[in-house]
Amino acid sequence: MVTGESQPVLVELTVPKRAIERGLVDGLVVPTGTFAGKRMVEPALSDEGVADLLAEVAHSPDGFAARGETGARALAIVAATAAALCGEDIRAALRGPDIDFLKGLSSGAIDAVREMLLGIESDEPAVLENALRTALS
Structure with a gap:
């Protein structure tokens, strides 16, 4: 029976959440050899060399990977990547x-860092990841 009156239809509207919100360290450290053929920051590369590479990569669509021997150097690479994207002093x-x-980076800033820094290779990825997590906790 049609009465001419319409009835409201309830529809739940929500903003979809991202399936997985990736943190700065989540999945960052990987086994050595994962990024074969990618632009690579080697442990022996000087700070000046790293800064030059990051300044270049920050303005290109391609990212880079790094090899990490210590947690301190891996942390420095992460910080330098964020600095490069923000126009800050990479060497500092x-x-x-x-x-x-680094702890205060928004999810968008983390995504930008992770798009540029594809990963950090390590012979002992669990140890290096733990060092990064400890430093950033």
Whole structure:
């Protein structure tokens, strides 16, 4: 029976959440050899060499990977990547990573860092990841 009156239809509207919100360290450290053929920051590369590479990569669609031997150097690479994206002093970030700044990165900023820094290779990925998590906790 049609009465001419319409009835409201209830529809739940929500903003979809991202399936997985990736943190700065989640999945960052991988086994050595994972990024064969990608632009690579080797442990022996000087701070000046790293800064030059990051300045270049920050303005290109391609990312880079790094090899990490120590947690301190891996943290420095993460900090320098964020600095490169923000137009900050990359060399200063390599010498003294700003932990509070890294901890305060928004999810969008984390995504940007992770798009540029594809990963950090290590012979002992669990050890290096633990060192990064400890430094950033």
